[in-house]
Amino acid sequence: YSPSNSSSSFCSESRECLQFDLLCRTDEYEVRRYSATRWVSTDAEAYFLGVGAAMAFRRLYHYISGANEEGVRFEMTAPVLVEVPEEVKMWKPAIYTLSFLLPSAYQEHPPTPTNDKLYFSDMPDMDVYVRSYGGWMLSITSRLHAHLLSRALLRAHAHFNHTHHYTVGYDSPLKLLNRHNEVWYVVEGDPVCGEEHTPDTH
Numbered sequence: 001y002s003p004s005n006s007s008s009s010f011c012s013e014s015r016e017c018l019q020f021d022l023l024c025r026t027d028e029y030e031v032r033r034y035s036a037t038r039w040v041s042t043d044a045e046a047y048f049l050g051v052g053a054a055m056a057f058r059r060l061y062h063y064i065s066g067a068n069e070e071g072v073r074f075e076m077t078a079p080v081l082v083e084v085p086e087e088v089k090m091w092k093p094a095i096y097t098l099s100f101l102l103p104s105a106y107q108e109h110p111p112t113p114t115n116d117k118l119y120f121s122d123m124p125d126m127d128v129y130v131r132s133y134g135g136w137m138l139s140i141t142s143r144l145h146a147h148l149l150s151r152a153l154l155r156a157h158a159h160f161n162h163t164h165h166y167t168v169g170y171d172s173p174l175k176l177l178n179r180h181n182e183v184w185y186v187v188e189g190d191p192v193c194g195e196e197h198t199p200d201t202h
């Protein structure tokens with residue numbers, strides 16, 4: 001196991017995956033450092049994450065399949081990021097933002113989308129708290145794991161941005177076993193790790 005980058009078991013289906021540095025790990029979460037990257041994004045307004053994500057996913061998939069002015073196609077990368085607002089009112093749809101990481105060949109000059117609902121977003125350098133889980137990334141499991149992660153972070157007195165979390169998927173719907181999903185909160189201030197669980201101890 002190499003703590004320095006993410007050529008890890010869960011990055012199994014895509015040729016290109018988002019790289020990170022593992023800063024530390026506790027029994028309940030990891031802290032990772034990501035450098036700045038560019039993504040193609042789209043927003044979906046929906047009552048349920050699943051419905052919004054399916055709609056947005058189709059738009060992005062269409063884009064990488066050639067629905068762009070240059071007509072180029074490229075392979076999907078991993079992971080797929082969904083930004084989920086924390087405050088969801090039962091009677092109001094929420095805005096979910098789905099993003100695909102642009103492959104390294106298109107980070108600088110991505111093809112222009114033909115659908116005006118797509119836009120590029122620059123993810124800044126950031127540290128994130130990560131909780132991983134298996135199975136399917138459904139609204140309910142995603143919220144549950146976000147809740148468990150935020151509870152662990154509160155116990156650890158770790159500061160994080162409470163306005164949203166990321167639901168992060170690595171697998172295509174065709175993969176049935178050993179699925180890997182994550183939930184992320186963005187670190188605020190200095191990342192907080194457990195005292196004794198540095199990566200070297202594993």
Ligand SMILES: *[C@@H]1O[C@H](CO)[C@@H](O)[C@H](O)[C@H]1NC(C)=O
Binds near residue numbers: 002006007
């Ligand atoms: C990640 O680690 C693997 C194996 O240690 C290595 O082959 C690869 O070049 C590394 N990638 C980066 C981006 O450092």
Ligand SMILES: *[C@@H]1O[C@H](CO)[C@@H](O)[C@H](O)[C@H]1NC(C)=O
Binds near residue numbers: 161162163164188
């Ligand atoms: C938290 O994230 C939101 C949305 O990205 C951003 O507008 C806000 O400034 C962030 N809060 C802090 C304290 O950085």
